[in-house]
Amino acid sequence: MKILVCMSVVPDTTTKITFTDNNTKFNSQGVQFIINPYDELSLTKALEIAEQHSGTVTVVNVGLADADAVIRKALAIGANDAIRINAEPKDAQFVAEQIAAIVKANGYDLVLTGRESIDYNGGMVCSLLGALLDWPSVNVCAKMVYNDGKIEFERDIDGGRQTVVSNLPVVASAQKDLCEPRIPNMKGIMAARTKPLQVVEPAQVEVASSYEAFESPAAKQAVRMIDAENAGQLIDILKNEAKIIA
Amino acid sequence: MTGIYAENSEGQFKKAVLEAASYASQIGNGQIVAVCVGQPNAGEADKLAQYGVNKLICIEGISAFDAQVYGKEIANVLINQGVNQVVFANTYEAKSVAPRVSVIMNASMASNVIELPETSNGFKVKRGVFSGKGFAYVTLDKANKVIAITPNSTELKKQATSIQIETIQSSGSAGSTTITSTTKAGGKIPLTEAEIVVSAGRGMKGPENWGMVEELAEILGAATACSKPVSDMGWRPHGEHVGQTGITIKPNLYIAIGISGAIQHLAGVSSSKVIVAINKDPEAPFFKAADYGIVGDAFEVLPKLISAAKAAKN
Numbered sequence: 001m002k003i004l005v006c007m008s009v010v011p012d013t014t015t016k017i018t019f020t021d022n023n024t025k026f027n028s029q030g031v032q033f034i035i036n037p038y039d040e041l042s043l044t045k046a047l048e049i050a051e052q053h054s055g056t057v058t059v060v061n062v063g064l065a066d067a068d069a070v071i072r073k074a075l076a077i078g079a080n081d082a083i084r085i086n087a088e089p090k091d092a093q094f095v096a097e098q099i100a101a102i103v104k105a106n107g108y109d110l111v112l113t114g115r116e117s118i119d120y121n122g123g124m125v126c127s128l129l130g131a132l133l134d135w136p137s138v139n140v141c142a143k144m145v146y147n148d149g150k151i152e153f154e155r156d157i158d159g160g161r162q163t164v165v166s167n168l169p170v171v172a173s174a175q176k177d178l179c180e181p182r183i184p185n186m187k188g189i190m191a192a193r194t195k196p197l198q199v200v201e202p203a204q205v206e207v208a209s210s211y212e213a214f215e216s217p218a219a220k221q222a223v224r225m226i227d228a229e230n231a232g233q234l235i236d237i238l239k240n241e242a243k244i245i246a
Numbered sequence: 247m248t249g250i251y252a253e254n255s256e257g258q259f260k261k262a263v264l265e266a267a268s269y270a271s272q273i274g275n276g277q278i279v280a281v282c283v284g285q286p287n288a289g290e291a292d293k294l295a296q297y298g299v300n301k302l303i304c305i306e307g308i309s310a311f312d313a314q315v316y317g318k319e320i321a322n323v324l325i326n327q328g329v330n331q332v333v334f335a336n337t338y339e340a341k342s343v344a345p346r347v348s349v350i351m352n353a354s355m356a357s358n359v360i361e362l363p364e365t366s367n368g369f370k371v372k373r374g375v376f377s378g379k380g381f382a383y384v385t386l387d388k389a390n391k392v393i394a395i396t397p398n399s400t401e402l403k404k405q406a407t408s409i410q411i412e413t414i415q416s417s418g419s420a421g422s423t424t425i426t427s428t429t430k431a432g433g434k435i436p437l438t439e440a441e442i443v444v445s446a447g448r449g450m451k452g453p454e455n456w457g458m459v460e461e462l463a464e465i466l467g468a469a470t471a472c473s474k475p476v477s478d479m480g481w482r483p484h485g486e487h488v489g490q491t492g493i494t495i496k497p498n499l500y501i502a503i504g505i506s507g508a509i510q511h512l513a514g515v516s517s518s519k520v521i522v523a524i525n526k527d528p529e530a531p532f533f534k535a536a537d538y539g540i541v542g543d544a545f546e547v548l549p550k551l552i553s554a555a556k557a558a559k560n
Contacts, residue, residue, distance in 0.1 A: 011376075013490050013491065013509075013510045014509055014510065016379075016509070017376045017379035017380050019380070026376075037491050038491075091384075092345075092355070092357075093348070093354070093355065096345075118376075118377050118490055118491065119375065119376055119377075120375050120376075120382075121357075121358055121374060121375055121376070121377060121494070122357050122358075123341050123357055123358075124341075124344075124345040124355065124357055125345075126345075127313060127317075127341065127342055127343070127344070127345035127346050128345040128346070128348070128349060130313060130314060130317075130345075130346060131314075131317055131345065131346035131348075131349035131350060132349055134314070135314070135422075136312065136313065136314050136421065136422040136423050137313045137314065137342065137346070138313070138342075138423065139313065139338070139341055139342040140338060140341070142484065152426075156338055156485060157338050157339070157428070157430075158255070158337050158338045158339060158436045158438070158439075159430050159435075159436040160428060160429050160430035161428070161429050161485075162425055162427070162428045162429075163425070163426045163427045163428075164423050164424065164425050164426070165423065165424045165426055166422055166423040166424075167422040167423075170422070170423075175484070176477070176484045176487065176491065176492065177484045206388070207387050208354040208355070208386070208387060208388055209354050209355075209356065209384050209385060209386050209387055210384065210385045210387060211382055211383075211384050212370065212383045212384065212385055213382070213383045214375070214380055214381065214382050214383070215372075215380065215381040215382075215383070216379075216380055216381075217378070217379070217380070217381070217516055217517070220521075220534070220535055220536070220537070221537070223523070223533050223534070223536045223537060223538065223539045224537065224538050224539070225533075225538075225539045225540070225541065226538060226539070226540050227540075228540050228541060228542025228543075228546065228547055230550075231524075231540055231542065231546075231547045231550035231551055231554070232550045232551065232553065232554030232557075233554075234522065234538060234540065234551060234554070235551060235554035235555050235557075235558050236554070236558065237538065238499065238520070238522075238538075239558050242499075242520055242537075244442075244498050244499045244519070244520050245442065245466055245499065245555075245558075246467070
């Protein structure tokens with residue numbers, strides 16, 4: 001069982017997001033970078049499946065050398081080895097094409113992503129990989145159980161949940177509730193130093209999109225306070241002034 | 247030509263699909279063709295016509311949802327119709343299908359799109375990034391384009407036309423997945439598409455106290471949501487968790503009860519048109535992000551809101 005976990009390196013969730021260079025770039029000054037929280041879930045789940053079914057877990061990241069420290073953390077959590085595709089992750093389509101090339105070259109039974117990265121929120125890589133590889137894809141999974149050459153997934157659908165059984169190979173994306181993310185221990189941190197982190201050059205792909213500018217959300221006007229004793233007044237305001245409820 | 251994917255929920259086209267139709271009509275570029283899997287209920291096609299869809303193509307012969315099959319069959323129809331730009335409502339189903347369609351069509355794709363494109367120089371869309379903490383302007387460079395729009399973010403504009411309905415057989419592409427069970431919360435409004443959301447946090451003290459939250463939501467026709475700690479503690483299902491590591495939503499009205507307003511939570515809800523914060527701590531950060539605020543205990547404020555909302559309805 002060969003498992004590939006796709007990992008984004010993203011700003012810590014508490015980061016105040018600002019932009020620089022005339023709003024054309026994310027300002028990474030002083031920002032702490034972490035494993036994308038959903039990818040941390042897929043990594044933990046991959047390790048669980050690999051331990052139960054004598055498999056291996058490889059982590060893949062599309063990024064520049066500054067991602068290495070975060071990739072080492074994934075190795076400390078327990079991945080066997082890592083591959084970094086040495087390129088700026090331009091957009092979801094670029095990332096998916098790079099990872100698809102790795103999958104085609106190395107062959108995997110299961111490829112996991114997060115449901116989305118918390119920086120660009122595309123939520124596209126799992127389904128893009130499915131199409132690029134012509135594999136089944138199961139998106140936004142809160143449960144994954146490997147059994148007898150198949151995987152049973154529980155995935156979120158609009159307004160509910162669905163259980164889906166898929167043949168392998170398959171690509172799937174992780175949602176909250178999939179598992180409790182593992183934290184690296186001292187032994188893992190020591191071992192991670194010598195685990196293989198292979199750096200490969202990117203494949204040539206057609207440019208799909210260009211990020212031109214960023215914008216911060218508009219500042220809110222001052223809040224209008226309503227006295228708790230007359231809380232019901234809020235409903236009247238929402239209905240007759242803001243005209244936001246019927 | 248512009249296409250839309252008309253997601254069919256038990257024979258109905260939801261508001262999010264009509265938004266996609268309206269978006270497609272506003273970007274124009276000739277005829278608007280909608281693709282649907284299965285047959286919609288009687289009268290549903292007319293809803294699409296109200297928003298400018300000229301043609302609806304229903305694909306017959308697909309027995310169950312499979313992302314691989316849907317991607318191929320929908321892309322086939324769009325390509326055969328000569329469509330070069332496709333609009334999806336960014337639902338869970340679209341997240342499984344739209345990227346696959348973009349690969350087959352060799353299209354550029356953007357998700358979380360919240361405004362009409364700027365087309366004076368290329369094709370530039372505005373999309374939500376950093377989980378609600380920012381927006382990006384992205385140019386889609388390939389000739390073909392797939393755009394997935396966030397529900398509730400674009401205006402519905404009537405542009406009535408007449409609609410022609412066609413049924414075609416699927417080409418029979420095979421899938422590798424089998425659905426073994428589906429559970430749907432009956433009658434509830436999906437959180438991502440809700441126009442009003444009533445959300446609560448640790449201030450509710452325990453899951454047994456959610457009756458009031460649900461009651462207010464029901465009167466207002468709202469969906470219910472919760473903060474991260476509440477879903478982490480298992481008081482509410484994770485599907486209700488809004489915030490940076492949960493769902494990002496954009497309702498017209500977001501009412502937050504007993505949620506302090508940590509930056510990660512605000513990230514998921516700050517695009518809401520109107521925000522109401524109710525918290526007993528006057529220093530709660532949520533008041534800085536809210537339009538209306540009430541400093542008070544949820545257990546005293548909620549009953550007042552419920553009775554006022556009931557009275558306003560009658």
